[in-house]
Amino acid sequence: MSAKKPHVVRPYGDATGDGMVQVSFTLPVPQDKRAEGAALQLAQKMGMDPALVVHAKAMGPDFTFFVVYGRVSHLVDLDAVTVVEREFTLLSPKEVTAQIKSRLHRPLVVVGACIGTDAHTVGIDAILNIKGWAGEKGLEAYGEMTVHNLGAQVAVPDLVARARELGADAVLVSQVVTQRDAHVQNVTEMSAAFREAYPADTRPVLIVGGPRFDETWTDRLGVDRIFVKGTTPAEVASYLVHRLCPDPSPPKPARRTRKKATT
Amino acid sequence: MSAKKPHVVRPYGDATGDGMVQVSFTLPVPQDKRAEGAALQLAQKMGMDPALVVHAKAMGPDFTFFVVYGRVSHLVDLDAVTVVEREFTLLSPKEVTAQIKSRLHRPLVVVGACIGTDAHTVGIDAILNIKGWAGEKGLEAYGEMTVHNLGAQVAVPDLVARARELGADAVLVSQVVTQRDAHVQNVTEMSAAFREAYPADTRPVLIVGGPRFDETWTDRLGVDRIFVKGTTPAEVASYLVHRLCPDPSPPKPARRTRKKATT
Amino acid sequence: MSRRPPSKLHLDPVVVRKARSLARKAGRPIVRLATTHTTVSVERSVLRLAGLPGADPDGEPWVNHLVDAVRDQVGLEHGVAAPVWDALLSGDHADLTALAQKAASGSADFRLPTGRDADRARRAARKAVGRGIAQIDRRREEREKLIGRLGDPPKPWIYLIVATGDIYEDIPQAQAAAREGADVVAVIRSTGQSLIDFVPEGATREGFAGTYATQENFRLMRAALDEVSLELGRYVRLTNYASGLCMPEIATLAGLERLDMMLNDSMYGILFRDINPIRTFVDQRFSRQIHGRAGIIINTGEDNYLTTADAVEAAHTVTVSQLMNEFFAKEAGLPDSQIGLGHAFEINPEVPDSFRLELAHALLARELFPDAPLKWMPPTKHMTGDVFRGYLLNGFFNLVGGLTQQSILLVGMLTEAVHTPWLSDRDLALQNVRYVFNAAGDMAEDFHPAPDGLVVQRAHQVLGEAVDLLERIVDDGMLNAIGDGTFGLMKRPADAGRGLDGVVSHGGSYYNPASEILAEGLAAGDASAPASSGAR
Amino acid sequence: MSRRPPSKLHLDPVVVRKARSLARKAGRPIVRLATTHTTVSVERSVLRLAGLPGADPDGEPWVNHLVDAVRDQVGLEHGVAAPVWDALLSGDHADLTALAQKAASGSADFRLPTGRDADRARRAARKAVGRGIAQIDRRREEREKLIGRLGDPPKPWIYLIVATGDIYEDIPQAQAAAREGADVVAVIRSTGQSLIDFVPEGATREGFAGTYATQENFRLMRAALDEVSLELGRYVRLTNYASGLCMPEIATLAGLERLDMMLNDSMYGILFRDINPIRTFVDQRFSRQIHGRAGIIINTGEDNYLTTADAVEAAHTVTVSQLMNEFFAKEAGLPDSQIGLGHAFEINPEVPDSFRLELAHALLARELFPDAPLKWMPPTKHMTGDVFRGYLLNGFFNLVGGLTQQSILLVGMLTEAVHTPWLSDRDLALQNVRYVFNAAGDMAEDFHPAPDGLVVQRAHQVLGEAVDLLERIVDDGMLNAIGDGTFGLMKRPADAGRGLDGVVSHGGSYYNPASEILAEGLAAGDASAPASSGAR
Ligand code: B12
Ligand code: B12
Ligand SMILES: Cc1ncc(COP(=O)(O)O)c(C=O)c1O
């Protein structure tokens, strides 16, 4: 820990350490003086002091929308921040192809789908389709991968059946709709179904992705890896190689670690 | 407390009790995964759980701006909200004139100014000038008031001297600039100067106003009344009558009370 | 549409005529398919029109039971009407519901009547279905009266979405939205409803990211909006979604419950829900005939293409789809005033001149379809968690709506990339619309793209590309074009997709009293002025 | 200004000529006042040009001491130059500073030299002052070279404000602003500086809502921006405020430190700081002569009227003020390219057609002053704590800037009604500007107000009202008009206001070497191409 880089910071409005933040919310109360007091109370409970209600607008007779600015005294301890570090090396498509060839000796079979009632395919297509994402080609473009993209709204039993039928090494599932925690329910159901259908050592690697997942939730969801917004195909391909085609020489690399961030 | 109206509420996103709020702030850290973790940590300290960082933008190499949405578990207790209730009756201009005439038997002398280096006169002009505010005429239009608007950037000693010279019953001071608590310093200096210059019983009523004051701070600032954003001339006139022309018959009305809100 | 603004793009009428005639050529084979096939949902609609609501205790509708039983016993190639009314007339069934219950328990027998029996059955069926259509006509008159009495809001109509999943939460939110300025309230459906091959029953409280479309939910919401319409002195329209495996039935229920607009695209189900193309084309035709009769404005879904394809590269596919949707709509009997063609503000805001390109596209649609109530849809794809930027983009979207005189304005949410709309998101969104239309609503007067400038050139270019694509479609055939990924980059072959097993080719004696009555109504007059009762 | 867009308003050239000639008539008596009076600050500027920086240990500048001493002993009606150089030449003072120190302690004697002594003193004074003016010329050349080398950003220049109160916090914020796209950085002054009758010294870290304008702060900030200009390959301009009791001196320091633009309004001090009208008119003329020489663009303050008066009702007062500012500027030797007339987007957004009225006003300014680098200022008065709405309004403000081709765009902050800008406010603001100009920056091409439409009519109306008001001003006299509250509703009589006691009417032998050199420069050529050195 060097003296130069502070490891405890505060929010910054227009001066170091001023702690200023902006908050907005609705309270189910009619707009009046009491409502403003209620908004201040909430701001205070969030740690804002002083807090200033700069906007209060009636939305019909029963609700009021507020904008509040103020100072929080909370400290952000950068040393205590947990981030999921990438546990694998990022490989080029060529390297991926070479390593599958030399270590797996056959094409890697990937099955992808949107499950449940979710019909948002753009995310999984970004990872799988040749067209790819952010200038990178998708897994279909990788020489040593056989990709089956089952599309949207695939029922879990169908997914398990197809994965079996196609001999999937990895199953990639996308979930974008999160209202009422649909994504959590669907993924949990999916991973349970795979665990039930396969003996532990032959189960395909289960990967989920979507813009609203928490990367640290693998255990809760019963999957092997979670990818979040901004994922690129190369990351997924590199992870697949890391998981399914480990370097035979050194001892098996440790499972993903949660590391404290260092600077 | 009736069963119908809840006295404890939570923020409302799209369903009763969901507790959802929006927050934005800057942290003095470069944009990366650790920064997002730091933003989440702050959100959690503000009581948001779960919290989702939906936007993280680098502002140069050293700062990151965040937008976070999430649920807070804080309860807002409406019974605990303190509001400054209006301690006087709102009078029409005619009533004000009549009461000054019948109780004070002479015109009420008002001196107004922006003090310190503050040059924002629109607020005090709204209260004093004939033109007025929000459709209401200002105090100059009241038959039984003599108004002296000293304008902007009036030094405190000058204000005291003019108030004396003009025989002010009330001194009205506006403060709009609040950077580095300029308004607090200026008003504190002003009230001390009046206390020093006048015997306690002849000191004019001291009234301050501006968009960023806290109404409950009268004691801290040493003034008699604070008016905030949205004040109308009639409110100020009514208060002046209440303070300076009390109804002679009933016992003197109690000083302003801080009341718990009732519904 | 009363005011037809003077042209600003000076489109070549020859090219425009050519585009329409190509669309006709591309669409005709599809219409032929649609008029020679039926589907389980079309047949269920016939039963719904004849008055068969309700479901068994497990939630399976009686119409499904009855159609399935007929299909099992005699097939669907003749339609359900003749076998069902034959059974009703010859058996001892109290009514349709009783018959359906028996069918459900396997204790009803069906045959294909012939000769006099057939005539008798058909007449009875027609009479029963006629009552349903008469009800639709009454609903339409009701609407016209209410609009006459309360007044119709000026264009653009402000269109807001409600999506709580619970009809009893939707109702106050919809009323609140109306009070704050919504002219149209759309209740989004639960994800997945479009893939279930029956219409759920009753009031529902559990949907994901939307509320189920049911007859009871329709009724409850329309009543709630009638209440608020009276309160506000302005008729507030209600919208739902027809698209999906039950397009014909939902269209029917919408007509019966006086919904005012319905999402109904000729290809959306195919492209975005992987529903079989033939199923979709058959279903959309029937559902549009119903909409025509009911005075319901359809809303097409060209916006969706731009969420999967690029809005600049694929701009001409929007135009092609609009032309196809127009052709299919008119063929099904919809007048211009009920053809709410869709398009959207989905160009990447980083693209140079993106705003002016949006203007070009929106103006092209406006001038190509001057009498259609165009539906202008807000940015979604390029919305991010930066809600401030999102609010700004929505303002510029609103401005395009005003400058190009769109008819229906779907209000964009600053939190599009975050969550389904909150109460405050909607309130902010309406404030945005109000500002823009109050401050610049009549600015079309000042908007005159230079004749050789970027806007005009871009519009001409898109129209040209649309004509080229239509030519290719005519050459390849529409079904092949869809199979090749022409629209929204989705490849959908004609022999795959959901619901294919519900498609049946007409037999020689196919009879559908609803289609018959609807066709007569069209022949007798213009769909926008139906005879006082469709049943004669 | 290279591109002069074709007229869209078709203003009547006869009316435009009439407006200008009325402004001339109204302004001439004021110029006469300005050329027959001096002020303490003008005299102090002469000393600053001759090289007298610094202050006593209490912070009172040596120029103040020296001018006060001369005033006490011989009066100011002859100017300070002759008495001071007479003392320097005849006494045993090492230099100006030494003389000033003695004057401060009351141990220097001054007289008004006559005859040969007077000539000698004047020559010496002129030589000394000429060195200061030569320094200003070098600064100007430096700027021109840097612009030549680095390139000048295209219009509109993005103008951002920095206001921390601490020059050492201002610097990184200004550099950050430049890196994120600012073409002009303005350092706001501490409240109250305009009312102090001296210029503070040195680098300062304690200001309220702004940072003191000092020579050292100017130098530090210009150096910081030079650094970042080189890094970015684009010349980033620096702006500060001349207005106030020390207008001439601050203008001088700005010239000496290569500031690029200065807020300098002919009436702002009178109206908004209650500075005596004559003091202001004298000071503004001298300061503008300096700005002209220095190649500094002035920014006038018409925006301020609209914060106290209504932007629709008082629109014509903005036009009148612009015409007056133009007249005074040209009279003082500023070419069109240095006259940054101000105006602002301050119409209440609730007013119907507010956006189109803004367009009308902005276009009127653009077409009345086609060659002036107009400064377009964002909404402030009607900004509220609703920061989302504020962000939207700023977007529409930016759009007016593009549609009417403004030259300098002051970037609006979503938190205008809340606090002085945060880092993130500025970042969001620049993102807003970037979106609007990237997406719609060239949309002026599509903007053609209908000849008889609201925009054109409004512009003509405002010009008409401006001519009427100018006629009244010519009749009453400018000073009376100001006394009556014509501008910004502020009433300012000519015999009141701050700084009146610093005004002195010229005596018969008034001599000011700076004015002399500046006037010669103008006579010799055009201010935009001064002789290589002003001292001859
Ligand atoms: C495009 C879109 C649609 C299209 C989808 C077309 C299609 N074929 O996918 C259409 C129009 C059909 C649609 C419909 C609906 N949508 Co939608 N839609 C969107 C939209 C605008 C963009 C989503 C998108 O394409 N993002 C781009 C992709 C590339 O990003 P991504 O999905 O995050 O994927 C990246 C990563 O997350 C990751 N990733 C994702 N999945 C996976 C999987 C694996 C294995 C891996 C490794 C990585 C990975 O990698 C990708 C590349 O980096 C968003 C709003 C927004 N701006 O985000 C709403 C949104 C997602 N939709 C929403 C909703 C509710 C719906 C509807 C229910 C109704 C409606 N509001 O329109 C319907 C029903 C759909 C259904 N049954 O699921 C909501 C979801 C709310 C929530 N959080 O629950 C959103 C947020 C809009 C909103 N605010 O209401 N939608
Ligand atoms: C107009 C204005 C100006 C005008 C003022 C003209 C004038 N003669 O007043 C001009 C252009 C000159 C100006 C200059 C400056 N301003 Co200014 N200005 C504003 C602006 C846009 C509106 C203020 C206003 O007129 N409000 C309308 C009046 C009616 O409201 P009000 O003052 O709140 O008054 C009401 C109540 O508060 C109450 N009230 C107020 N006073 C009193 C007194 C009494 C006795 C009573 C009973 C009631 C009462 O009653 C009134 C009616 O309801 C605000 C931004 C904004 N939108 O709020 C910035 C703002 C106030 N200015 C600001 C600043 C920093 C300045 C400057 C320093 C630099 C700059 N950024 O321009 C200079 C220096 C001025 C100085 N020396 O003080 C900041 C203040 C930041 C802060 N909180 O510290 C603001 C918030 C802008 C910003 N975000 O930077 N400004
Ligand atoms: C034309 C059309 N139909 C239907 C829908 C909704 O379909 P689903 O309920 O399948 O999500 C949309 C979505 O925007 C649409 O555009």
Ligand SMILES: Cc1ncc(COP(=O)(O)O)c(C=O)c1O
């Ligand atoms: C022309 C002009 N001068 C000066 C100022 C600032 O003056 P002061 O420093 O007195 O606040 C402004 C404020 O916007 C202005 O417009």
